[in-house]
Amino acid sequence: MNILELRELLKDKRVIEEINKHLWIESQKVGYSIGFDRATEEWLRLYSAGWLKYHEPEKYQKLKMKNNR
Numbered sequence: 001m002n003i004l005e006l007r008e009l010l011k012d013k014r015v016i017e018e019i020n021k022h023l024w025i026e027s028q029k030v031g032y033s034i035g036f037d038r039a040t041e042e043w044l045r046l047y048s049a050g051w052l053k054y055h056e057p058e059k060y061q062k063l064k065m066k067n068n069r
Contacts, residue, residue, distance in 0.1 A: 001063060006044055009052065018051060019043045 001009075009015050023039035034042075053060040 009048060
C-alpha cells in the first residue's frame with residue numbers, strides 16, 4: 001500500500017484502536033512505552049493488510065488488483 005492509502009486507513013477509528021492495542025501490548029513486553037509513532041509504523045507494516053482484508057474486503061481487493069499492475 002502506498003502512503004496515501006495508509007493515511008486513509010489512519011482516518012478509521014477502528015484502526016487507531018488497533019494501533020493503541022498494539023502500543024500497549026508491545027510496551028508491556030519491553031517494559032516501557034514504545035511510542036505511538038513506532039506502534040503505528042509496526043502495525044501498518046505487520047497488520048494493516050490483514051485488517052483491511054478482514055474488515056473491508058472490497059477495498060482490499062481493489063488495492064490488490066491496483067498494486068498487481
